[in-house]
Amino acid sequence: MFESPTVDSRLKGSEFRKQSLTLRRELLQAQFKLAELDYPVIILVAGIEGAGKGALIHRLNEWMDPRGIETITFWEHSDEEESHPYFWRFWRKLPPRGQIGIFLGTWYRKPADAFLKGRMKRKEFDWHCHQIESFEQMLHNDGALIIKLWLHVSHDTQRRQLEENAPEKEQIPRVAEQPDELAGNYKKRLAIAEKLILATDTESNPWHLIEAEDRHYRDITAGNIILAAMCDRASTGLPPEPPVRDMNTAGPGTRAQPKALDTVDLSLVLDQDTYNRKLKKYQDRLQDLIWKAYRKKRSVVAVFEGWDAAGKGSAIRRVTGAVDPRLYRLVQFAAPSDEERAQHYLWRFWRQLERDGRCTFFDRSWYGRVLVERVEQFAAEREWQRAYNEINRFEEQLVNHGSIVLKFWIHISPEEQLSRFKERGAEPYKRYKITPEDWRNREQWPAYEDAVNEMVNRTSTSHAPWTLISGNDKPYARIQILKTFCKTIKRALDD
Numbered sequence: 450m451f452e453s454p455t456v457d458s459r460l461k462g463s464e465f466r467k468q469s470l471t472l473r474r475e476l477l478q479a480q481f482k483l484a485e486l487d488y489p490v491i492i493l494v495a496g497i498e499g500a501g502k503g504a505l506i507h508r509l510n511e512w513m514d515p516r517g518i519e520t521i522t523f524w525e526h527s528d529e530e531e532s533h534p535y536f537w538r539f540w541r542k543l544p545p546r547g548q549i550g551i552f553l554g555t556w557y558r559k560p561a562d563a564f565l566k567g568r569m570k571r572k573e574f575d576w577h578c579h580q581i582e583s584f585e586q587m588l589h590n591d592g593a594l595i596i597k598l599w600l601h602v603s604h605d606t607q608r609r610q611l612e613e614n615a616p617e618k619e620q621i622p623r624v625a626e627q628p629d630e631l632a633g634n635y636k637k638r639l640a641i642a643e644k645l646i647l648a649t650d651t652e653s654n655p656w657h658l659i660e661a662e663d664r665h666y667r668d669i670t671a672g673n674i675i676l677a678a679m680c681d682r683a684s685t686g687l688p689p690e691p692p693v694r695d696m697n698t699a700g701p702g703t704r705a706q707p708k709a710l711d712t713v714d715l716s717l718v719l720d721q722d723t724y725n726r727k728l729k730k731y732q733d734r735l736q737d738l739i740w741k742a743y744r745k746k747r748s749v750v751a752v753f754e755g756w757d758a759a760g761k762g763s764a765i766r767r768v769t770g771a772v773d774p775r776l777y778r779l780v781q782f783a784a785p786s787d788e789e790r791a792q793h794y795l796w797r798f799w800r801q802l803e804r805d806g807r808c809t810f811f812d813r814s815w816y817g818r819v820l821v822e823r824v825e826q827f828a829a830e831r832e833w834q835r836a837y838n839e840i841n842r843f844e845e846q847l848v849n850h851g852s853i854v855l856k857f858w859i860h861i862s863p864e865e866q867l868s869r870f871k872e873r874g875a876e877p878y879k880r881y882k883i884t885p886e887d888w889r890n891r892e893q894w895p896a897y898e899d900a901v902n903e904m905v906n907r908t909s910t911s912h913a914p915w916t917l918i919s920g921n922d923k924p925y926a927r928i929q930i931l932k933t934f935c936k937t938i939k940r941a942l943d944d
Contacts, residue, residue, distance in 0.1 A: 458660035465665035472672045473512040479679040480513050480549065486683065488592035489544040492551045492675060496600030497638065499610035500661040505600065506551055508668045509675070519544060523554035532746070532804035534850035535559065536584060540799035545791035546592070556581055557645055564641050565634060578648035580846070585654045587839050591793045591832075594682045595654045598671055599646060600661040604635045709905040710898060713860045715921040724924035731931035732771035738938045739772050739808065745942060746805040748852045749777075751934070752814045755859030756897075757887045758869040760923045764859065765812060767927045768934060777808035782817065794818050794828075794836075795843055805851065815840055819904050824896045837907040844913040853941045854913040857930055858901065859920040863894055 460468075483490060492509070494502045506520055521542045530538045536556065544550030560577035563569035569577075585595055602610070650656045657674045661667040719727075742749060751768070753761045769777060780801045789797045795815055803809045818836040822828035828836075844854055861869075870891070873883040890897070909915040916933050920926040 458666045459663040460665035460669060462665065465669060468669050469512070469672075472669065472676065476512050476672060476676050476679075477514060479676055479683065480517055482683050483549070483679060484517055484547045487546050488594060488682070489546050490549040490594045490596065490679065491544065491588065492549065493555045493557075493595070493597045494551060494553050494600070495555060495557055495598065496659075496661065497602055497607055497642075499607040500600035500602045501610075501664055501667055502553055502600055504664060505598075505661075505668055505671055506553055509551060509672070512672060513549070517547075518549040518551065520551045520553065523552070523558065529804060532806075533802060534846050534852070536580075536846060537799055537802060539584075540796055543588070543593075543792060543796060545788070547791070556584065557649075561638075561641050561645055565638060574644070575648070578645060580842075582649050582651060582654075583842055585649070586651070587795075587842070588793060589653045590835055593793075594678060596675055596678050597654060597656045598674065599642070599656055599658045600667060600671075601658060602661050606662055607635070707906065708902045709909075709915075709917060710860055710902055713917050713919050715860065715862050715865075715919050717919045717925050718922040719925040719928060721924070724928060727928045728767065728931070731928065731935055732767070734935045735768070735771040735931060735938075736773070738935060738942070739776055741942055742853065742938060743776055743806040746851070747942065748803060748805050749808040749855070749938065750802065750811070750847055750852050751808065751855040751857070752811045752816065753857050753859070754813060754816055754820070755857070755918075755920065756861050756866055757890055758866050758873070758882075759859035759861050759920045760926055761812060761859055763923060764857075764918075764927050764930050765810060767931060769810065771931070772808060776806075777810060778803055779810045779812060781812040782814065794822075795839065799843075802847075815843065816904060816908075819908075820897065820900050823900050824893055837904075840908055841910055841913075844908075844910070848912040853938055855934060855937055856909075856913060856915050857918055857933070858905065858915055859918045859926055861920045863891075865921045866891065 494506055496502055510518060510520065523538065526538070539552075539556055542550065542552075560569060560574050560581075564571075564574045589595060646656050646658075657671075659667055659670050659674075739749070753765055755761050765779065769779060778801075782797075785794070785797065798811070798815045801809060801811075815836075818828055819833050819840070823833040847854055870883055870887065873879040905915045905917070916930075918926045918929050
């Protein structure tokens with residue numbers, strides 16, 4: 450893959466100046482066109498140390514309008530980044546639709562360095578490659594244009610760039626004072642890079658290898674690759690979607706999906722004395738477990754979903770009543786803002802995650818994509834269909850990082866919901882809880898019920914299972930949630 454080039458990879462200065470004038474004009478036109486479209490451009494600049502990655506990025510910023518472009522660098526990770534799942538740092542920096550983000554020091558850096566230094570075995574390295582491929586495919590499916598550039602130079606050129614030709618007046622030390630390649634690992638670094646590239650070079654998100662021996666050739670080649678990709682996307686529109694699967698349609702050799710909500714016994718109740726006793730018991734236990742999780746730096750991510758008037762708010766209050774306020778944050782979600790709509794739908798949830806040892810409680814969550822956005826047709830069918838897999842991978846990354854994930858659906862009957870709606874309307878201090886939107890949603894109960902059943906069937910996994918709560922009796926529901934919290938956290942901490 451990194452053999453000697455078979456094409457002339459050098460460009461005279463006069464020819465470079467001639468080509469760069471045309472290229473700069475065309476790149477600016479493509480960038481201005483992008484601002485009118487509904488997708489982001491993500492440019493990854495990677496390669497061997499000394500290949501001129503920083504210089505190329507400087508050139509791209511010079512050629513294009515800096516107001517629509519942001520350069521994101523990942524060199525030294527902060528404590529905050531290290532105490533979150535790996536992809537958290539990258540999700541937070543993704544460019545919005547209509548903008549360009551240039552990434553230096555990307556999601557490829559960690560597996561490459563760790564594998565080189567022997568801190569990562571081949572099986573884990575392959576897993577990281579799979580996670581990277583899935584991450585990029587997810588962004589691609591949402592419309593992002595991802596352009597991946599790998600800059601390559603020979604070992605002699607690298608050594609000359611890093612040692613012999615370094616400007617004497619430049620007193621700022623490099624990030625890596627002694628790159629691994631100069632310590633005798635050049636061939637090994639290339640072998641690992643080849644594995645990474647081959648594992649993540651897909652039809653949707655291909656790699657572009659650029660000979661960077663000559664800076665003029667490097668810059669013109671990279672600029673033309675970016676220009677061609679942007680013009681192609683502008684002319685062809687969004688990439689084609691894979692065929693949609695209908696999980697609820699039974700065909701030859703298949704079975705209709707079970708209705709998970711039918712398994713919930715809504716007749717379960719708890720008398721007041723038993724409730725008071727168990728409430729104190731489980732709140733005391735939860736308080737101790739949350740502090741234990743904090744000391745072990747295990748974060749807790751809990752999702753509360755359910756029907757309107759199911760009692761999510763009162764159940765959350767019983768949970769937070771047992772947790773030190775310094776150790777949790779409650780995040781509530783409604784319709785996305787303009788800023789959030791300019792990003793992948795998971796972006797607004799990734800950025801809210803608390804660091805290791807703390808709790809993040811979500812009052813409604815990423816499941817809105819397969820519930821309200823599905824039923825109300827705010828998301829196209831292809832979007833909510835692919836969301837099941839995206840959500841499963843998101844939660845898998847949380848768990849692999851060490852997070853303890855809990856997901857609750859509080860189920861009530863239509864009759865109980867109607868009773869609670871009427872009660873809210875009759876009580877002055879509760880009227881704010883009932884809106885015309887709630888009554889309208891009630892009319893679509895069958896559609897929401899289908900969506901919930903499919904959601905549970907397709908996203909209740911071994912690492913992040915759903916807990917279906919019988920919610921017709923609020924005291925019973927609260928105790929079941931507290932009990933599940935205690936049981937799940939204890940089991941995770943004892944493993």
